[in-house]
Amino acid sequence: MGSNASVEEKNEASILRNPQQGEASDLYWACRAGNLKTVQQILASTIYIDINRLEPNGSTALHAAAFFGHAEIVRLLLHKYGVMRHRRNRHGLTAYEEAATEEIRQLFHRSSNSRRFCSDTTADAEHLFASTVGEQAEDEDDNDEVPNDWVIGANNEKAIRVNQIRGDNIYNKDLRS
Known part of the structure; x- marks a missing residue:
């Protein structure tokens, strides 16, 4: 080869x-x-x-x-x-x-006070966490809806098992293809 x-x-x-x-x-x-x-x-x-x-x-x-x-x-x-x-x-x-x-x-050396992947402010990364997380927390106070399971994760045994079965079916389908 x-x-x-x-x-x-x-x-x-x-x-x-x-x-x-x-x-x-x-x-x-x-x-x-x-x-x-x-x-x-x-x-x-x-x-x-x-x-x-x-x-x-x-x-x-x-x-x-x-x-x-x-x-x-x-x-x-x-x-x-x-x-x-x-x-x-x-x-x-x-x-x-x-x-x-x-x-x-x-x-060729980086200075000892180099902050290459760091920042002293949160403003640099706010866009990473903006909108949906904060909005969801506010919405939850106004109503009793179940939280978004995709983001937070399944919160009961039945939902976990359904997701496992769906995943297994997709996995097995891919293997057959």
Whole structure:
């Protein structure tokens, strides 16, 4: 049977086995040269996969910027464009490991006060819980309707068993198909 490796993975393996010295994209050369304006222009029209591409020479644009000491470009690539920092070059090194200075290595670290998936306010997530939950609680005070079993769950043995039978019938039907 054939390999499960994607075309991209096979291409990268080939590059790593036989890198082509001097061959790279305009993005790579701009990162290597430290030309921030050109890098910004190229990034504005480049898709994510190409920004992270392993160049024919065996490195990425991030490797070039880090190795040649261009901190502003490394910052741009990591923090604005979220490039893949774990990619290894033809020498088996990440851009972090190739970084020319400690300042550049620090750009790869998240600060200790980073709140990446957090917020100090509930306003950021109110839309996730808005409308139906609050409305249902208000409605329940006005009448004696049974709560919505789909959200709250079956509240008696008979309802639980009916749902189990329905589920079994659907499951068995799928098996017969």
